[in-house]
Structure formats: C-alpha cells, structure tokens
Amino acid sequence: MKTSKDAPRASLLDYPRPSVAVDTAVLTVADGSLCVLLVRRGEDHRHGRWALPGSFLRERERLADAVLRSLREKAGISGRVPRQLHVFDDPARDDRGWVLSVAHVDVVPLAGLEGALKSDGVRLASVAEEPEVIAGLPYGHAEIVAKAVEWLQAAYVEAPDPGALLDEPFTLKELRDLHEVVAGTSLMRDTFRRFMEPQLAGTGQMSDGTRGRPSRLWVRAGRAE
Incomplete structure (x- = not known):
C-alpha cells in the first residue's frame, strides 16, 4: 500500500x-x-x-x-x-x-x-x-x-517637501505653492504655516523681495547652517 x-x-x-x-x-x-x-x-x-x-x-x-x-x-x-x-x-x-x-x-x-x-x-x-x-x-x-x-500626496500632508523638489532655502509661500501643486488643491495659509513651521529651520536670512515683500528663508529641519 x-x-x-x-x-x-x-x-x-x-x-x-x-x-x-x-x-x-x-x-x-x-x-x-x-x-x-x-x-x-x-x-x-x-x-x-x-x-x-x-x-x-x-x-x-x-x-x-x-x-x-x-x-x-x-x-x-x-x-x-x-x-x-x-x-x-x-x-x-x-x-x-x-x-x-x-x-x-x-x-x-x-x-x-x-x-x-x-x-x-x-x-x-x-x-x-x-x-x-x-x-x-x-x-x-x-x-x-x-x-x-x-x-x-499623503507624504506631503505630513512633512515639508519630503521629495526635496524645492531648492533650499525657500520661503513659506514657495513651500505652500509646491504643496498645493502636489495636493491638487489650495491650502489654508495659516493652517499650513502652523503645521509646517515646526518642521523647518530658519536661515536668519530674507528673500530679496524681487517677487513681493522680503520673506524669511527656511530649510528643512536639521539642514540649517
């Protein structure tokens, strides 16, 4: 058998x-x-x-x-x-x-x-x-x-430009503009700033103001000189 x-x-x-x-x-x-x-x-x-x-x-x-x-x-x-x-x-x-x-x-x-x-x-x-x-x-x-x-889109909800599409340094407006492109929709300015700013480091410098008023320049946290 x-x-x-x-x-x-x-x-x-x-x-x-x-x-x-x-x-x-x-x-x-x-x-x-x-x-x-x-x-x-x-x-x-x-x-x-x-x-x-x-x-x-x-x-x-x-x-x-x-x-x-x-x-x-x-x-x-x-x-x-x-x-x-x-x-x-x-x-x-x-x-x-x-x-x-x-x-x-x-x-x-x-x-x-x-x-x-x-x-x-x-x-x-x-x-x-x-x-x-x-x-x-x-x-x-x-x-x-x-x-x-x-x-x-999910990644860009959680962190500032995780794909490093922006050259550093950048203004908060430039960062928000990029995130709006990725999201495919407009984002509330103040809400965006409150969430993203703690994840950024200021450079201590200002933009040259060629596109509006001078603004603070930022890099992703941990990248400031």
Missing part, C-alpha cells in the same frame, strides 16, 4: 508561474504642475506608445537592480533609489499574458531630469492637465500613476 511518503514531490515547475515586471512612476513638478515621466516604447508590442519605464525581471535578478536597469536603459536616468510602491496582480492587466508588476515610485527635482528629457523618447505628462494621456497608458500603468500620486 502506497503512503504519502511514496508520492512524488511536486516541483516548482509543476505550478503555473507569472512573468514579473517592474514599472516605475517618476514624479516631478514642472511649470506648476505635478508630472510623471513617460518613455516611448521601442519594443514590438505597443511600439511607439508612451508608457512608464519598466522591464521584465531577468533570471536571478533582484527587483531593485531591474528597476535601476530599466530607468537607465529606457529613460537615461541613473543614481536614483526608487522605493517599492505596490504589487499590481490583476491577471488581465497585460494582454501578452499573466504578468505581475512590482511598481516603484521616485520623486525627482526637474533639474535632475534635464538630461533624460533631451531625448525625443522621453517626456513629462501633467497628471492634472493631461488625464487622457495618463488614462491611455498601456499595461495598467494609469493605475500605477494614480497609486504613486496618492502616495506622494
């Missing part, structure tokens, strides 16, 4: 396996608008379409390495440390087959993207002003962008 010990052990190859992709939402602010970086696809499938920079995971490759490789090869971006955002596992998200996407997000000042944006195959899309472009992204990338924006 055969027992469970006699039954052949299942191999990992006996189970269905999805392909694994990494996709990165690179967010920045340009011309007063929250934007996401897109690349034009050079692959045969969906050739010429705009999409998030991404790649399939190679054999024995770490997720973080795949993300850095895809940013370097697809967008010409290097020296970044994107953070893992969410796993998108809808079996129907990619018409090529069963694909899991391990989405990542990075927040980059516009100056850090100047080199990448010199390429005709790289562009920025405004989240608020170009919704049709975002909605038309393939492979469920619109959902990734929405999740990345949601994450960024």
